[in-house]
Amino acid sequence: MAGTAGETPELIKVHSGAVEVPYDWHCGPYWSRFFRGLRDEKKIYATKCPSCGRVYIPPREVCGPCFARMDEWVEVGPEGVIEMFTVVRLPYTNPSTGEPLSVPYTDVYVRLDGADTSLMHWLDETDEKKIAVGMRVRAVFRDKRTGTMHDIEHFKLI
Amino acid sequence: MAGTAGETPELIKVHSGAVEVPYDWHCGPYWSRFFRGLRDEKKIYATKCPSCGRVYIPPREVCGPCFARMDEWVEVGPEGVIEMFTVVRLPYTNPSTGEPLSVPYTDVYVRLDGADTSLMHWLDETDEKKIAVGMRVRAVFRDKRTGTMHDIEHFKLI
């Protein structure tokens, strides 16, 4: 009989390999228009609440505080202000690829001109001594755009 | 401005590719002993409840109905009876690989001799006319065993 008293039995651990499941995500009309704006016009579109007047980026159907439907579109950016930032130095697994992310890179929260919320994106500077809250930045668009957040390559300090 | 009235705007759908995240699963002492039994002895070990006497396969720490800890190990099988079965003809994605499973194959619930619960596994027959509830089957072990459920290649009709 396996595992009699006194023995130190082997404990088994199983590595899954990658758990892979493909997904399709629907963007719906709001995100679709936002992505079309990036791809086709190199412009950043936001929605404006008819009730409180806040301008939301990324654009969306409903203003949470007002529970009001938004139908008005406005252009924001492409410049804005760093509201906060972090330089990421910890490598972790990119869940979209299963591969480690290469570090360092900088995540930045940009309050685009004309917007009341901030857009998360990358900044092309990873020395924290050269970055400060309040600095102005500008979106750099890629030449080849496919209708995703990465149609903006990153933001740069100006 | 993108998406003016009257236009039928493009709706964007994004395919994720495979969402890949590697996992490590701990087997703990009960499953580890079970897998060691398959791998090292070609034997199927189960646990027996000290309170109600039920013999559980796969083995586990706790008898659910009694909430009693099980420390007694017994050997069950390798023969048993088909309690129920299904021949799978619908192809679906194997979440462990992201690839389509090849069909048909037969899932079988085997009440192993000496056990009070059934073990799920494969049967090497996919013609439902040749399979019946109540038939006797026997576990076929692989030559090369690694300490997983697949140390049993499949069950065969006897």
Place this chain on the structure above:
Amino acid sequence: MARRTAIVGIGQTYHCARRDDVNGQELINEAVTRALEDAGLTMKDIDAIVIGNMDHFEAINYVDGWSVDGSGAFMRPIMKLTTGGTSGMTVATAGYYHVASGFFDVVLAIGWEMNSSSDTTAAITTCCQPLIERDFFAGAIGPLAAEYTAYIKRFGATEEDAALVSVRDHNNALNNPHAHLRTRITVEDVMKSPVLCYPIKLLDMCPRSDGACALIYACEGKAEKLAPRPAWVHTIAGSRDFVYMGEPFQHEELITLERASARAYKRAGITDPLKEIDVMELYLPASTTGVKWMESLWVCGRGEAPRLIREGVFNMDGQLPVNPSGGPLATNPIGATAMIRVGEAALQIMGKAGDRQVPNVRTALATAFGSCSWSDVTILRDTKP
């Protein structure tokens, strides 16, 4: 001890195979907006929210978080619950608890799913231990197919008995504007449809739908003002069983449904469910379960279900109509499916079920099914408990 609580509003989205026209949040908002309209309320009237789905079907976790604007949860208490197929009723139950406890007066419960985001069967297999049973599981279909082979062997039931259930539910759905599948079918159509997992064929099995449902629960004192005929919750009972699929109790009867429904009947004072219940909305994921599980609802003895089904007892014009809406065989946005059962039962009580209305409904029962073999039961009435 609990405060009396009723359903006063129901909202269902347009359900279909692919809702490409909305993202998840917008789908949720569609159900919420319709439920609020149905109850004549605005979001300001909602004290708390409960929501649920199967996160991994969409690979976007924490719907309670990312749907806040659309669900109306901004600065409100919200909880997410997921219990597999039973999720929709778990969420509904939690909505009920929120009000019955006395903490909140008016509560919104939301179930939803964008099934088209992934391979549903692959996603369902992840409820099975990867090291033990996952490779032998085949999602929801495999075990349901297998258990019917045992039932056939024991009681002489046939594949045609299951087909009769499929025909009933599919054809009932013709009366339901919210149903996803609305096509008239025959027993022959079912028998000729492709085998998915023997003996379950394509038309025996529920589809995958995109959709959402929202319910509004209100306390005594408010419910009567919000609805002319509120659907009062009389009892909710749930039962869960073993960890592994091959357990001793689950193959020839659905023990969890037997125990949950027996408990619910006792609490509601029901001794003869076939006579005393006016309509049932059952979570039947496969037509085979519409045979086998009727016995677990105590409407007949062991092995008697095939006869009752052949006699049409559960048809719209029978003694106890089952699934006037068409049930999950017609519409199955998984995280919403069980909630739709409760919502459809409530519509029957409230007299708002339109072309699918059963006359004079005073007592309605809804069930949910999920996970290994779990069951929930809700009983609603037009009178206070």
Place this chain on the structure above:
Amino acid sequence: MARRTAIVGIGQTYHCARRDDVNGQELINEAVTRALEDAGLTMKDIDAIVIGNMDHFEAINYVDGWSVDGSGAFMRPIMKLTTGGTSGMTVATAGYYHVASGFFDVVLAIGWEMNSSSDTTAAITTCCQPLIERDFFAGAIGPLAAEYTAYIKRFGATEEDAALVSVRDHNNALNNPHAHLRTRITVEDVMKSPVLCYPIKLLDMCPRSDGACALIYACEGKAEKLAPRPAWVHTIAGSRDFVYMGEPFQHEELITLERASARAYKRAGITDPLKEIDVMELYLPASTTGVKWMESLWVCGRGEAPRLIREGVFNMDGQLPVNPSGGPLATNPIGATAMIRVGEAALQIMGKAGDRQVPNVRTALATAFGSCSWSDVTILRDTKP
């Protein structure tokens, strides 16, 4: 209206970085068994169970299902809840609701996590919309790091202020036999530890732990018999905010904690929390939050937290001890972490906190944090509400 309810039993497992010696179900059983022992109960006394974790951290969904034997849920009502980092308190809250509603007398709440099963930061990023923010998110660490850059800019706080919090919590953990990390550290150690996401360094951030916690809630009438000094639940309040990370309200204060704690104080009759609360167990995932979020708990004005921290007000010998257990910086089995806060607060009320006991605790507060920026607050007292 709600029935008076108290915590009467607490069970924690051995917490460490890798519990290779158990599988998930066995880990859960360890906490359950200890909680039952602590309350002097057997599983027969338990009427219902609530459980929660982050399924995708282990890639095995539906813990409510596959853990039934170990959790004791066989043929009992069970619910699974998941709300991100707040899960443990959401589960505890649901346990409380189950009893307060009058439906169940004695209820078991379980939080657990086997963090070593996967890359926690990768798993956490899946709470972010994959199409919009996921690539810019960096799990729990990134946003917490970023918000401290804004706080530094606005109020002149320093990285050393955060390090003082880290030193306090790590060194408190030396008194807690259940703590995962038990090493004495200094401010210099923190400042010299590797940067994870600027300005957060390794010793500023919680570890990943394997572990579980279970609480037992009992109704008035039973609670007094089960515990000489039950921890009575006075109020629970939760608040949730926006969908996206870049929203207007969250960067310079934690609005959800401000609103939830204000609501909790009002219900509990607390007007000066610094004086009227005897101990706090706070869900501080990073030392930086132990600076910034104190203001959101109304214990000081805006920008004043650094001064109070430098003065040692929240140390074990200060006016308001925070995290005698060491908090999440010492122990972090994510689905259990928030429940451990409630359990540790209850131990302080019950006088069973051993070497980490604060003298004469009459009122204790626990918090939870998760998702975008969500907050839950629980207030316990030694007297009935």
